[in-house]
Amino acid sequence: MTRRKAKIEEAVFKALMIGSTAAVLGSLALILGTVVWRGLPALNLDMVTQTPKGGYYLGKEGGILNAIVGSLYLAGGATALSLLASLPIALYLQVYAARSRWADVARLALDVLWGVPSIVYGAFGFIIMLWLGIRASLLAGIITLAILELPIMVRAMDEAIAMVPSALKEASYALGATRLETAVRVILRQTAPGLLTGVLLAFGRGIGDAASVLFTAGYTDRLPDSLLGPAASLPLAVFFQLGTPFPAVQDRAYASALVLTAIILALSLISRALAGRFARHVIR
Amino acid sequence: MQAIRTWLSPLIRARRSAPRQAGRRRRERWARRFMGALTLGTVLLVPLLAAALVVRAWPILAARPLSELLFSTDWHPLKGQFGFYPFIMGTLWVTAVAMIIAVPPSLLTAIFLAEYAPERLRAVAKPLIDLLAGIPSVVYGVWGMLTVVPAIERYIAPAVQGSLGAVPLFRSDNPTGYGVLAGGVVLAVMVFPSIIAVAEEVVRAVPDGLRDASLALGATRWQTVRNVVMRRAWPGVAAAVILGLSRALGETMAVLMVVGNMPRVPGSIFDAAYPLTALIANNYGEMMSIPLYDAALLAAALILLLIVVGFNIASRLVLIRLTPAK
Amino acid sequence: MYKPHIRIEDLKAWYGNGQALKGITADVPEHQITAIIGPSGCGKTTLLRCLNRLLEEAQATRVSGHVWLDGTDIYGPGVDVTEVRTRVGMLAPKPFPLPMSIYDNVAYGRRIHGLQRTLDKGNGRNLDRIVQHYLQAAGLWEEVKDRLHDPASGLSTGQQQRLCLARALAVEPEVLLCDEPTSALDPISAQGIEEQLLALKEGTTIVLVTHLLRQARRLADHIIFLWMGELVETGPAEQIFHSAQDERTRAYVAGNIG
Numbered sequence: 001m002t003r004r005k006a007k008i009e010e011a012v013f014k015a016l017m018i019g020s021t022a023a024v025l026g027s028l029a030l031i032l033g034t035v036v037w038r039g040l041p042a043l044n045l046d047m048v049t050q051t052p053k054g055g056y057y058l059g060k061e062g063g064i065l066n067a068i069v070g071s072l073y074l075a076g077g078a079t080a081l082s083l084l085a086s087l088p089i090a091l092y093l094q095v096y097a098a099r100s101r102w103a104d105v106a107r108l109a110l111d112v113l114w115g116v117p118s119i120v121y122g123a124f125g126f127i128i129m130l131w132l133g134i135r136a137s138l139l140a141g142i143i144t145l146a147i148l149e150l151p152i153m154v155r156a157m158d159e160a161i162a163m164v165p166s167a168l169k170e171a172s173y174a175l176g177a178t179r180l181e182t183a184v185r186v187i188l189r190q191t192a193p194g195l196l197t198g199v200l201l202a203f204g205r206g207i208g209d210a211a212s213v214l215f216t217a218g219y220t221d222r223l224p225d226s227l228l229g230p231a232a233s234l235p236l237a238v239f240f241q242l243g244t245p246f247p248a249v250q251d252r253a254y255a256s257a258l259v260l261t262a263i264i265l266a267l268s269l270i271s272r273a274l275a276g277r278f279a280r281h282v283i284r
Numbered sequence: 285m286q287a288i289r290t291w292l293s294p295l296i297r298a299r300r301s302a303p304r305q306a307g308r309r310r311r312e313r314w315a316r317r318f319m320g321a322l323t324l325g326t327v328l329l330v331p332l333l334a335a336a337l338v339v340r341a342w343p344i345l346a347a348r349p350l351s352e353l354l355f356s357t358d359w360h361p362l363k364g365q366f367g368f369y370p371f372i373m374g375t376l377w378v379t380a381v382a383m384i385i386a387v388p389p390s391l392l393t394a395i396f397l398a399e400y401a402p403e404r405l406r407a408v409a410k411p412l413i414d415l416l417a418g419i420p421s422v423v424y425g426v427w428g429m430l431t432v433v434p435a436i437e438r439y440i441a442p443a444v445q446g447s448l449g450a451v452p453l454f455r456s457d458n459p460t461g462y463g464v465l466a467g468g469v470v471l472a473v474m475v476f477p478s479i480i481a482v483a484e485e486v487v488r489a490v491p492d493g494l495r496d497a498s499l500a501l502g503a504t505r506w507q508t509v510r511n512v513v514m515r516r517a518w519p520g521v522a523a524a525v526i527l528g529l530s531r532a533l534g535e536t537m538a539v540l541m542v543v544g545n546m547p548r549v550p551g552s553i554f555d556a557a558y559p560l561t562a563l564i565a566n567n568y569g570e571m572m573s574i575p576l577y578d579a580a581l582l583a584a585a586l587i588l589l590l591i592v593v594g595f596n597i598a599s600r601l602v603l604i605r606l607t608p609a610k
Numbered sequence: 611m612y613k614p615h616i617r618i619e620d621l622k623a624w625y626g627n628g629q630a631l632k633g634i635t636a637d638v639p640e641h642q643i644t645a646i647i648g649p650s651g652c653g654k655t656t657l658l659r660c661l662n663r664l665l666e667e668a669q670a671t672r673v674s675g676h677v678w679l680d681g682t683d684i685y686g687p688g689v690d691v692t693e694v695r696t697r698v699g700m701l702a703p704k705p706f707p708l709p710m711s712i713y714d715n716v717a718y719g720r721r722i723h724g725l726q727r728t729l730d731k732g733n734g735r736n737l738d739r740i741v742q743h744y745l746q747a748a749g750l751w752e753e754v755k756d757r758l759h760d761p762a763s764g765l766s767t768g769q770q771q772r773l774c775l776a777r778a779l780a781v782e783p784e785v786l787l788c789d790e791p792t793s794a795l796d797p798i799s800a801q802g803i804e805e806q807l808l809a810l811k812e813g814t815t816i817v818l819v820t821h822l823l824r825q826a827r828r829l830a831d832h833i834i835f836l837w838m839g840e841l842v843e844t845g846p847a848e849q850i851f852h853s854a855q856d857e858r859t860r861a862y863v864a865g866n867i868g
Contacts, residue, residue, distance in 0.1 A: 017396035020389035092319035117534025176696030208420025
């Protein structure tokens with residue numbers, strides 16, 4: 001009798017679990033479907049090749065090239081800046097500070113930074129702007145996004161490097177290599193796919209984040225032309241166009257959201273494809 | 285062969301000489317210092333964030349008693365009244381609804397992926413869940429406006445009003461779908477991936493020996509999960525939920541787009557709300573033109589930071605103890 | 611009599627609170643093969659890894675005592691570990707090729723030590739010659755000469771182990787430490803490695819950790835016999851195998867224990 005009850009209970013929960021998994025994956029499908037369904041009709045060549053012309057926000061001609069280019073500059077600059085710090089930090093955590101208390105503290109700090117809401121980074125970036133005495137600009141946006149991306153990139157790289165077998169590091173040490181030489185010549189090659197995934201992950205977070213650039217990057221209808229001038233961004237393009245009362249402009253917001261989503265999807269696919277290609281020398 | 289070796293050796297010994305070794309040692313030393321300094325700088329970023337916000341928020345923290353800031357419902361920046369209570373409650377309402385919706389399916393999914401799903405399904409599902417985590421919050425917002433809000437307005441609110449309308453929590457006098465429930469649904473989907481990823485890892489970290497011991501006694505898989513695996517994994521699962529919670533607390537754009545943004549304390553899941561994050565994002569434009577307004581908004585950011593960092597540290601400390609070092 | 615290349619003096623090692631070596635004192639004669647033997651868990655590998663200071667790379671380890679390499683204590687103050695490891699090479703039980711091409715694996719040590727510059731003077735092909743030379747010395751040249759720039763990860767396990775041997779030799783170590791170098795190999799590859807080691811001992815001092823008594827009999831000129839972290843007996847192979855002083859040594863070499 002109890003055996004039968006146990007079997008029934010198992011079946012019920014298994015059904016619930018399968019249902020939940022389907023719901024989670026279904027919500028992804030629903031989101032992508034909605035964005036494609038509403039965004040595709042409004043998407044055309046002008047949208048991605050033109051900057052907004054006069055009256056664009058009333059439904060007249062133009063596109064969101066300013067936001068696409070602005071986002072690429074913002075996220076590209078931030079990712080490059082963040083990489084400069086992230087790679088040394090991740091190597092330090094694994095090669096120099098490996099398994100020490102100090103590394104644990106650093107990892108905890110990075111995890112906490114990962115959890116800090118992006119609006120708080122936006123506020124922090126705003127404070128930095130006041131300090132430096134610069135206006136909302138490409139530079140301020142890049143600095144803010146770089147701080148936001150830093151913990152994401154470091155932790156992704158840190159985990160990739162942690163997978164390096166210790167025997168491989170020892171093989172290099174046993175040949176008389178210093179830690180630096182081992183890090184640069186062996187570990188970087190071995191973990192290239194993982195490091196690249198970390199970089200693309202951070203880039204994706206950077207390009208999709210709105211709350212932090214809201215304060216710091218400003219918005220402009222022109223292409224960004226100077227580090228100290230404002231720069232548009234895709235998430236904000238979506239947000240601002242939705243805020244207008246004209247259905248034609250709102251449709252463009254959906255198209256902009258589709259462009260942003262397509263970029264995110266492409267990044268995810270690229271990182272998968274590249275991970276395989278860069279794995280040529282990886283020792284398993 | 286031996287001849288070449290003996291012929292080469294003196295050259296090599298000579299070349300392994302002091303200056304080159306000293307150069308390598310110097311590079312090594314400087315690399316360690318440089319990388320260590322960068323790491324230290326990053327660790328100090330946490331207190332630096334808090335300190336910068338405290339400094340900029342100080343004017344209002346000094347001018348108004350904390351109890352007034354936290355518990356007053358009067359929000360009239362032009363009159364110099366800054367009561368955060370409606371916004372704090374807005375954040376709590378939306379987050380609570382989101383967690384109620386998100387936790388059960390997230391945990392069931394995590395258990396399914398860790399314990400039941402065949403390897404091939406896991407290999408497909410995990411990247412998709414990662415993708416869900418990577419979708420930008422404005423896209424979630426767009427989705428919320430296009431599907432969640434109309435669904436609540438047209439179907440859910442009327443249906444609930446018809447059946448449970450007498451209960452204050454479900455009373456609906458908001459004709460639009462924008463409100464706590466819409467924000468909660470969107471946020472719930474946003475926190476799925478963070479809860480699932482961590483919870484799944486924690487469940488998988490339970491040693492197989494424990495599972496085998498239970499299965500060998502004739503327990504079903506589910507009994508094993510419920511009585512053995514979850515007993516071992518629950519602190520980590522709780523930590524996963526808290527991580528999801530802190531993510532929900534800090535989410536800005538998606539929520540802002542669907543909660544209605546009315547600065548009053550919500551009384552029903554259909555009421556509009558105005559979370560702290562939305563408050564900061566919506567008003568950054570005027571913050572420098574009204575006295576104390578910038579300090580007030582940065583104080584709001586500080587409150588948010590302290591709550592989120594507190595939750596984060598607590599759950600990370602639990603997770604560090606539970607997941608094996610790699 | 612022999613000339614000692616390495617003198618181990620009162621060497622103690624700990625993993626956490628557990629003591630793995632309890633004061634070892636022994637000699638490693640120059641240009642001979644010294645086998646460290648003993649039952650599993652007796653500290654063979656630990657002792658070996660003390661000789662190039664690799665033990666300290668592992669977590670929570672501590673070493674005290676002296677290891678004199680040609681009269682310098684490698685645990686002395688101011689000693690550069692990378693210098694020690696350049697002079698004392700190592701071959702691990704499982705091959706771990708570095709994540710680069712076959713050629714670069716062999717050239718790796720020379721490049722980091724800047725050795726190729728001397729030999730490259732006026733002739734960029736010298737490094738090629740050196741790589742070829744050591745691949746030949748390890749008996750791998752014929753199999754890989756047409757694909758030197760392929761990833762090393764594509765080689766078979768036996769080939770990888772010979773590549774690791776070539777890589778270690780290319781740094782021109784005075785001493786080569788071999789930690790059960792044939793344990794992951796098939797019998798034919800294993801025999802190949804043994805032959806290389808015998809050929810190498812003319813110019814190189816070799817320290818071999820092995821749990822195979824017969825391998826020790828085939829290769830060793832000198833024996834260090836450990837038992838639960840203690841040195842039981844050390845001396846020429848002849849003496850240990852045929853007229854050991856200690857009861858435990860006699861029992862072990864007879865195959866009665868361990």
